[in-house]
Amino acid sequence: MATQRTNDDIAIIGWHQSPMVRVTNKTETQMLLEVITGAVDHAGITRDDLDFTCAGSCDYVAGQAFSFVQNIDALGAWPPKRDSHVEMDGAWALYEAWVRLLLGDIDVALATGSGRSSTADPNVIYPMEMDPYYLAPLGVDAMSFAALQAQALVTSGAVTERQMAEIAVRTRRDARSNPVAQVSGDFDVDVLLAEDYVRSPLRRHDLPPITDGACAVIIARGDKARELCERPVWITGFAH
């Protein structure tokens, strides 16, 4: 028997992804324009129906302070909407939009994630966001932090390099059904494990490809979700 949903339950009612590519020739705003139009079309609503919007992006990646302000152009800037931005990824923006709808006074929210990681070396960009006294001057990059955590897990016996490679093989295989994924296909675990380390114990398949792209998700409160969508995807929880 299906779980009984109340008006306080929140569901995904539409979404869209841009092509995930190594280098785009579009601006971040143009990519967002495409995915927001795609998501509102998918949900069968218009931009006017959005009560709240939350965008996730990174100024250091964009190479411009307050870069998210011009991204608002992709929303249709008039009349003004309740709007928020997180200097984080799209998943974090979705979390804020979900929390905002839990307040109960509005029904429909949009969350986006966008970025052009191709424009500079992420290993030079991300140390800028670290502790400025002890870490940033050493240029400690995100891949190195991930590797230090992975090494601790491997040393403790919690995970093996082979298990990590098996995850990459599975997700790349699953990605074959996503036509906009940058990396997909059938790979062999032993072939992947024969590759050099990028940051030991992590190899290229353990690390995210440098990707330009954007995505958008529309969520709605219980009654509105059922009204707008035949099969809403109910969000039963968030964890971090």
Next chain:
Amino acid sequence: MTTASRQATIRFPYKRSLGPVMGAFMTALTEQRFLGIRSGDRVLCPPREWDPNTAADLAVEDLVEVGPAGTVDSWTWVAEPTEAHPLDQPFAFALIRLDGADTTLLHAVDAGTIDAMATGMRVAPRWRAERHGHITDVEAFVPGETPTGGGGFPAEEPVTMMEYDAAITYTLPITPNEQRDADMVAQGRFLGLQCPVCSRVYLGSRGYCPVDAVALGTEHELELAQKGTITNYTIVTPVQYPGQTETDPFPRVHVLLDEHEVVIGYQNLIEVPLDEVRIGLRVQAMWDTTGAAAELEGWIPTGEADVEDPNLVNRIC
């Protein structure tokens, strides 16, 4: 896919105040010593002003000496260092628990090869000869128990500030819209884009209508006027921050172009004394056509009578 692009480098030349705890740590580095800070029954190194677990305020009196040797808790081998890394040759980043400390310091280990690295290995600092009170006063840690390098002199005064000068070079794609706009400008002309929904006109580089959120392409293009009216202005008195090449005060103006009513913002105004810059002044574009591609030098008065319209100042976009 090959994409036309341009490069831009942004520098981040920061000077940071260190405060009493990190200032003491950095000063001790110039003396070839490491300081941790006592918090309850733990010693934190690198020292913090607050305990990250309890948020307890930590006192300068509780700074204690740790190290100089320590044990590697975790590590990763960096086979191809970036320009931001402390060493040019392959090295390890390691979490190092200095003797007497309960937390780890992240630093480089210059071990030569990945095979020389292991969790639990012992390392000691290789000091620079010239130390300024900076985390890179330790060039790297090296395998073993004994500090190396060093010499030189400790700081004469307590270290209170640190410099951090980073740069990121971006390669930014030139969109098809921006390319067509640049091609028009190279001919000494302005490209506009008209929204099919609201009929508003934008500069050709934009590529979309922000009011209606629709993409604009070649079918929406039109040519903009070369004359217009100043709607707003400011006189900039340059401050000599890095990258500022101007030395004398200069004007920047918004120009509302005739006919299609596009505002072109933050423009240079030529041949007008600063006390005569005003809203309503009629101006026209002045192009430098000596090169292969025309360049917009700025705007000069047309000599026409000023436009008297109290609403002009509201036209900033």
